[in-house]
Amino acid sequence: MEKFVIDGGVPLSGTVTPAGNKNAALPILAASVLTAAEVVIRNVPRIRDTEAMIELLELLGVTVDWRGEHEVALCAAGVTADAVVDPDVAEKIRASFLLAGPLLARFGAAVMPPPGGDVIGRRRLDPHLDAFRALGARDSIADGQIVLRAPVGGLRAGDVFMDEPSVMATENALMAAALTPGETIIGNAASEPHVQDLARMLVHMGARIIGIGSNVMRISGVAELGGCTHDVGPDHIEIGSFMAMAGMTGGELRIKDTDPGDLRMIMLVFERLGLHSELDGLDLLVPGGQDLAVARDHGGHTAKVQDGPWPQFPADLTSIAVALATQSRGQVLIHEWMFESRLFFTDKLVSMGANILIADPHRALVTGKTPLSAQRVESPDIRAGMAVLLAALCADGRTEIGNIRQIDRGYERIDERLRALGARIERVPIDGPSPVGAR
Numbered sequence: 411m412e413k414f415v416i417d418g419g420v421p422l423s424g425t426v427t428p429a430g431n432k433n434a435a436l437p438i439l440a441a442s443v444l445t446a447a448e449v450v451i452r453n454v455p456r457i458r459d460t461e462a463m464i465e466l467l468e469l470l471g472v473t474v475d476w477r478g479e480h481e482v483a484l485c486a487a488g489v490t491a492d493a494v495v496d497p498d499v500a501e502k503i504r505a506s507f508l509l510a511g512p513l514l515a516r517f518g519a520a521v522m523p524p525p526g527g528d529v530i531g532r533r534r535l536d537p538h539l540d541a542f543r544a545l546g547a548r549d550s551i552a553d554g555q556i557v558l559r560a561p562v563g564g565l566r567a568g569d570v571f572m573d574e575p576s577v578m579a580t581e582n583a584l585m586a587a588a589l590t591p592g593e594t595i596i597g598n599a600a601s602e603p604h605v606q607d608l609a610r611m612l613v614h615m616g617a618r619i620i621g622i623g624s625n626v627m628r629i630s631g632v633a634e635l636g637g638c639t640h641d642v643g644p645d646h647i648e649i650g651s652f653m654a655m656a657g658m659t660g661g662e663l664r665i666k667d668t669d670p671g672d673l674r675m676i677m678l679v680f681e682r683l684g685l686h687s688e689l690d691g692l693d694l695l696v697p698g699g700q701d702l703a704v705a706r707d708h709g710g711h712t713a714k715v716q717d718g719p720w721p722q723f724p725a726d727l728t729s730i731a732v733a734l735a736t737q738s739r740g741q742v743l744i745h746e747w748m749f750e751s752r753l754f755f756t757d758k759l760v761s762m763g764a765n766i767l768i769a770d771p772h773r774a775l776v777t778g779k780t781p782l783s784a785q786r787v788e789s790p791d792i793r794a795g796m797a798v799l800l801a802a803l804c805a806d807g808r809t810e811i812g813n814i815r816q817i818d819r820g821y822e823r824i825d826e827r828l829r830a831l832g833a834r835i836e837r838v839p840i841d842g843p844s845p846v847g848a849r
């Protein structure tokens with residue numbers, strides 16, 4: 411067990427390169443199961459969630475060959491119909507359920523243990539099951555696991571209409587449809603950058619997909635998919651986290667090699683919170699020393715930030731937006747529309763001095779700017795952990811953050827990368843000695 415010890419109050423400045431998108435890498439790794447050919451995946455973030463997915467793949471019989479720090483070659487030629495999804499590893503990540511689509515399509519059956527993931531509210535699996543049913547599969551429960559079976563002769567191309575634009579259900583439906591001959595239509599599909607990235611990989615493997623980036627995709631599936639080499643796109647959630655960090659500490663940051671199309675809504679919403687950023691080619695620049703002030707709506711009305719399915723503001727950045735708002739003059743209502751427990755972590759920011767009123771489980775009214783001071787806090791989930799870390803970086807004094815395994819689930823070597831920007835942060839074993847050089 412480890413904790414972060416942070417001495418705050420230093421502007422973080424310099425250049426940083428974002429890691430590959432966690433939520434793209436996970437389905438892209440799972441898609442390797444769709445083919446017996448080798449797939450090479452580059453720009454894989456080295457985080458705990460991708461480690462867990464790769465462990466699951468190895469336990470299924472996929473050969474895993476790291477060819478570089480972020481490049482892995484996977485070959486699922488040895489996976490058989492009786493391969494088992496390991497329940498102990500599956501419960502570590504929500505994305506373990508992404509193996510359902512590939513296994514069902516390739517072998518006609520999948521036995522799926524309950525997935526894990528962030529405890530941020532109720533997380534339905536119904537859209538996944540609905541999609542598989544629309545392709546002819548049947549499901550039942552045995553020993554707490556979901557058993558999926560394709561009809562004799564395999565899945566049938568069909569008309570899938572999501573009851574909500576679920577990200578992972580769209581990904582499962584896409585993977586299953588790509589290996590099902592005929593045309594499948596997915597309506598009310600999710601279209602997040604990670605969904606698009608997976609769809610592009612499936613095209614490289616031999617499927618034809620029309621409508622990538624929209625909420626209706628038409629997939630011409632094939633009986634056999636081939637190998638490919640695929641680069642995972644940059645993580646827009648990590649980029650948003652770095653932007654907020656620069657704004658909150660007053661530093662100047664250049665974020666390299668972004669995908670500007672993924673940043674439009676994030677830049678717009680952060681601008682509303684007073685944080686200006688601009689593009690320089692593919693790089694995103696956050697100027698230093700900004701005096702943050704929330705922009706009121708026309709007519710002087712209170713500003714609001716609300717998340718939603720893409721291209722709306724990403725749910726995974728709402729915790730970060732709350733942290734940023736604490737350092738911006740004025741008042742803003744943050745409405746986390748999707749997950750009913752995601753805002754509970756704000757009590758940690760309040761304990762550090764933030765002025766946040768929780769109106770109900772989905773709404774927080776943040777009034778800034780308030781000085782923050784150091785505390786001992788736990789990280790309840792990946793993004794709340796990052797929000798608390800951002801608060802610690804601009805707080806006065808020494809903050810200790812426990813349960814940093816949560817942060818490590820989604821952010822690669824975050825302490826090392828923040829140190830390179832000037833942060834005074836150390837990773838120390840729990841009950842270990844005080845870090846050298848820290849105040």
Ligand SMILES: CC(=O)N[C@H]1[C@@H](OP(=O)(O)OP(=O)(O)OC[C@H]2O[C@@H](n3ccc(=O)[nH]c3=O)[C@H](O)[C@@H]2O)O[C@H](CO)[C@@H](O)[C@@H]1O
Nearest residue numbers: 433504505532533534574575576577578579719725726748
């Ligand atoms: C591994 C991965 O990719 N995880 C992401 C994925 O999770 P995941 O795919 O599990 O999330 P879903 O898109 O299914 O949405 C999560 C929950 O939000 C609710 N919901 C969602 C859409 C909607 O239109 N109405 C609605 O009510 C549902 O209760 C649903 O269970 O997408 C979430 C929403 O972007 C992100 O927070 C997660 O980081």
Ligand SMILES: C=C(OP(=O)(O)O)C(=O)O
Nearest residue numbers: 504505527528726792793
């Ligand atoms: C909620 C998240 O991840 P997961 O769906 O894997 O729990 C996240 O990335 O913020």
